[in-house]
Amino acid sequence: MKMTLRWYGSAYDTVTLEQIRQIPGVTGVITTLYSKQPGDLWTREEIRALKDEVEASGLKIEGIESVNVSDAIKTGSPDRDKDIETYIKCLENLGEEDIHLVCYNFMPVFDWTRTELARKRPDGSTVLAYTQEAVDNLDPEKMFDSIAGDMNGTVMPGWEPERMAKVKELFELYKDIDNEKLFENLVYFLKAIMPVCNKYDIKMAIHPDDPAWSVFGLPRIIINKENILRLTHAVDDVHNGVTFCSGSYGTNLNNDLPDMIRSLKGRIHFAHVRNLKFNTPLDFEEAAHLSSDGTFDMYEIIRALYETGFDGPIRPDHGRMIWGEVAMPGYGLYDRALGAAYINGLWEAVEKAETRGF
Numbered sequence: 459m460k461m462t463l464r465w466y467g468s469a470y471d472t473v474t475l476e477q478i479r480q481i482p483g484v485t486g487v488i489t490t491l492y493s494k495q496p497g498d499l500w501t502r503e504e505i506r507a508l509k510d511e512v513e514a515s516g517l518k519i520e521g522i523e524s525v526n527v528s529d530a531i532k533t534g535s536p537d538r539d540k541d542i543e544t545y546i547k548c549l550e551n552l553g554e555e556d557i558h559l560v561c562y563n564f565m566p567v568f569d570w571t572r573t574e575l576a577r578k579r580p581d582g583s584t585v586l587a588y589t590q591e592a593v594d595n596l597d598p599e600k601m602f603d604s605i606a607g608d609m610n611g612t613v614m615p616g617w618e619p620e621r622m623a624k625v626k627e628l629f630e631l632y633k634d635i636d637n638e639k640l641f642e643n644l645v646y647f648l649k650a651i652m653p654v655c656n657k658y659d660i661k662m663a664i665h666p667d668d669p670a671w672s673v674f675g676l677p678r679i680i681i682n683k684e685n686i687l688r689l690t691h692a693v694d695d696v697h698n699g700v701t702f703c704s705g706s707y708g709t710n711l712n713n714d715l716p717d718m719i720r721s722l723k724g725r726i727h728f729a730h731v732r733n734l735k736f737n738t739p740l741d742f743e744e745a746a747h748l749s750s751d752g753t754f755d756m757y758e759i760i761r762a763l764y765e766t767g768f769d770g771p772i773r774p775d776h777g778r779m780i781w782g783e784v785a786m787p788g789y790g791l792y793d794r795a796l797g798a799a800y801i802n803g804l805w806e807a808v809e810k811a812e813t814r815g816f
């Protein structure tokens with residue numbers, strides 16, 4: 459595995475490449491052209507400039523998170539072929555610049571959903587949290603306003619104010635899209651891009667829906683073992699792969715995370731590792747990465763990744779806000795650095811136990 463950190467680019471991120479470089483064991487970043495809207499073209503020049511900046515710090519771009527998929531592609535509207543053409547061009551340009559991993563999601567309207575961005579925990583740290591009760595009592599059009607005050611002045615991925623201003627229109631776009639239709643549109647998209655992925659050896663890695671169930675009555679498909687295996691079989695090409703996000707699949711306590719990892723052997727191209735603490739099955743908060751701080755057995759998650767031969771980039775996922783840091787919720791430096799160190803420790807322990815035979 460390659461230990462990485464997500465980085466939003468110098469214009470947007472409070473964390474610098476120099477800081478990331480100093481986290482023990484971190485060799486690369488997962489980044490994006492953050493100013494791009496879904497459907498925009500990424501030019502080679504723009505990609506190269508980003509690459510040069512990252513490489514000047516001694517790090518490497520291990521993958522893109524994300525090249526976002528447009529609503530036209532997700533809804534299968536008449537514009538989708540034009541957007542797919544642009545997406546293919548982006549992939550070509552990434553491939554020409556020697557970038558071989560693209561994370562994306564296929565969630566309608568809202569990316570990940572949290573109802574609080576700064577829930578206070580007993581140790582004084584603040585974390586992102588979700589409670590179904592709050593969602594059930596919220597008008598989806600007010601979703602953005604309800605959390606915007608806690609964004610610490612940052613723009614959060616999937617929650618761009620321009621996009622949220624159109625939320626009513628977005629709901630309208632998806633009104634005839636059910637799970638089956640969304641799945642068909644995803645398969646159509648993947649089949650269209652597989653030739654360019656094969657040509658440049660670009661591994662597509664779909665991020666699960668978060669939380670892993672329908673919110674506000676919207677369709678959700680990448681939520682469990684059955685559905686993700688259905689997708690890997692529907693387009694049976696190694697380049698149609700998965701971002702295994704423990705914190706997203708883990709929102710549904712029925713998902714057995716180590717078992718899912720083993721079932722997806724060879725198709726997990728990217729891993730997001732984080733822990734959740736459940737207060738009830740429908741109320742959880744993003745704990746520290748440490749097993750004992752949350753609900754998941756992080757050792758077993760890492761062991762499953764190791765045993766299935768996972769060799770892609772891995773990153774600590776959202777971190778708590780600690781030590782007075784002011785940053786994008788979930789994306790500060792300190793707790794993610796602790797997460798990286800912890801995951802590295804687990805990996806070393808698993809690897810040595812396996813190779814030394816005790």
Ligand SMILES: [Mn+2]
Nearest residue numbers: 703706730775
């Ligand atoms: Mn994730």
